[in-house]
Amino acid sequence: MEKTRPDGIDLTEWDFWARPLDERHAAFRTLRGLPRPAFFREPELSFVPAGPGYYALVTHADVVEASRRPADFCSGQGAININDMPADLGEYFGSMINMDDPRHAKIRRIVSRAFSPRMIQRFEDQVQAVAEQVVEEVLVKGGGDFVTDVAARLPLKIICDLMGIDEAHYKTVFDNSNIILAGADTEFVSEEADQVALQLLEAGQTLKDLVEELGRRRREEPTGDLTSALVNANIDGESLTDQELGSFFILLVVAGNETTRNAIAHGLHLLTRYPEQRELLASDFERYIPGAVEEIVRYASPVIWMRRTATRDTELNGREFKAGDKLLLYYWSANRDETVFTDPDVFDITRDPNPHVGFGGPGPHFCLGAHLARREITVMFRELFRRAPGIRATGEPDRLLSNFINGIKHLPYTV
Numbered sequence: 001m002e003k004t005r006p007d008g009i010d011l012t013e014w015d016f017w018a019r020p021l022d023e024r025h026a027a028f029r030t031l032r033g034l035p036r037p038a039f040f041r042e043p044e045l046s047f048v049p050a051g052p053g054y055y056a057l058v059t060h061a062d063v064v065e066a067s068r069r070p071a072d073f074c075s076g077q078g079a080i081n082i083n084d085m086p087a088d089l090g091e092y093f094g095s096m097i098n099m100d101d102p103r104h105a106k107i108r109r110i111v112s113r114a115f116s117p118r119m120i121q122r123f124e125d126q127v128q129a130v131a132e133q134v135v136e137e138v139l140v141k142g143g144g145d146f147v148t149d150v151a152a153r154l155p156l157k158i159i160c161d162l163m164g165i166d167e168a169h170y171k172t173v174f175d176n177s178n179i180i181l182a183g184a185d186t187e188f189v190s191e192e193a194d195q196v197a198l199q200l201l202e203a204g205q206t207l208k209d210l211v212e213e214l215g216r217r218r219r220e221e222p223t224g225d226l227t228s229a230l231v232n233a234n235i236d237g238e239s240l241t242d243q244e245l246g247s248f249f250i251l252l253v254v255a256g257n258e259t260t261r262n263a264i265a266h267g268l269h270l271l272t273r274y275p276e277q278r279e280l281l282a283s284d285f286e287r288y289i290p291g292a293v294e295e296i297v298r299y300a301s302p303v304i305w306m307r308r309t310a311t312r313d314t315e316l317n318g319r320e321f322k323a324g325d326k327l328l329l330y331y332w333s334a335n336r337d338e339t340v341f342t343d344p345d346v347f348d349i350t351r352d353p354n355p356h357v358g359f360g361g362p363g364p365h366f367c368l369g370a371h372l373a374r375r376e377i378t379v380m381f382r383e384l385f386r387r388a389p390g391i392r393a394t395g396e397p398d399r400l401l402s403n404f405i406n407g408i409k410h411l412p413y414t415v
């Protein structure tokens with residue numbers, strides 16, 4: 001397929017991701033209007049050579065279709081990075097999200113059995129207890145940074161409790177997951193590209209050490225936590241190796257923690273910015289919250305894209321791709337596709353249907369934690385609306401400089 005790129009839009013430039021949100025959404029609107037997916041060069045990184053470039057899939061139909069065909073558009077050559085990563089980074093960041101069947105299916109089978117109804121029930125009780133505690137403290141404090149006081153705390157505690165990580169290690173988990181998803185944001189990583197690679201490796205190693213040590217203990221003395229379920233063989237005799245446990249934990253911390261944190265922070269920002277939507281939600285919380293959660297995830301799209309690689313010469317919605325072509329599935333653009341969503345830039349908690357792809361498109365990699373994330377967002381806002389009904393953002397979000405995560409670093413609030 002012809003490799004074209006419209007003037008004035010370069011998704012690879014960090015400057016693009018520093019532009020105001022409206023401008024970025026307008027650029028994606030332009031991309032959606034093109035006759036074929038635009039093609040971009042890969043970022044210049046000091047620790048890996050830039051590859052041939054990538055196509056940006058920006059329509060809902062393209063993102064859904066590519067997700068649905070893992071045999072043609074695979075994840076195993078890298079789903080969370082544009083440049084192909086060196087093997088040493090793969091050791092840390094090579095879990096199931098970057099795998100294809102049969103390895104992917106094996107890990108997902110082991111892991112999803114551990115997300116059994118009994119486990120989920122345990123999360124539900126814990127989610128409730130943590131949300132109550134967080135809101136209690138918010139009421140005492142009266143205001144501050146919503147991200148650190150509220151949004152970050154629930155997902156962090158849930159992931160750590162789930163795995164059996166002690167409270168003493170929460171800060172280590174928090175700091176290192178911030179580094180891993182820092183993008184180019186110098187609040188968390190160095191300005192020097194060489195340093196960033198080292199920081200990523202160190203963050204990966206720290207998290208891996210933490211969970212491997214726990215895994216060893218749980219092999220000897222299992223408890224009811226997820227780590228015990230993962231390292232001890234299930235009824236089919238399957239369990240995770242040390243290496244698989246380490247990279248799965250890193251994936252869980254990154255996929256389950258930061259995404260949900262950002263969804264909650266975007267939620268408060270959006271409900272402050274659109275007071276009529278907030279009033280509607282407050283008027284009958286239980287009726288409107290399911291739709292509100294889906295709309296927050298659609299509107300914010302906490303994960304901006306995932307990558308796929310064509311495994312053979314093939315076509316997608318009438319366009320031809322060659323074996324080895326890289327495709328970025330832009331969920332945040334698909335979620336604003338005007339051919340699927342009426343008034344896509346309007347935040348509407350009653351939107352129905354809302355076939356957003358914020359948790360990924362239909363396919364084997366669809367978000368494993370979607371149910372848990374929905375519960376966390378619901379319970380957090382239920383507690384906030386019940387006990388701190390006046391809570392609102394008092395300023396604009398301080399946004400993460402990233403092309404991958406639509407992150408909010410800080411958000412001032414008052415109760």
Ligand code: HEM
Binds near residue numbers: 096255260303368373
């Ligand atoms: C609002 C919050 C969340 C969002 C927006 C989100 C989004 C996503 C997306 C876009 C994918 C990739 C889908 C694909 O490649 O096709 C994914 C995969 C995944 N998510 Fe989530 N996620 C969230 C919360 C969570 C939570 C709470 C957990 C864990 C407890 C979690 C665990 C995972 C895992 C393990 C995968 C990889 C699944 C696989 O490769 O089979 N996520 N998520």
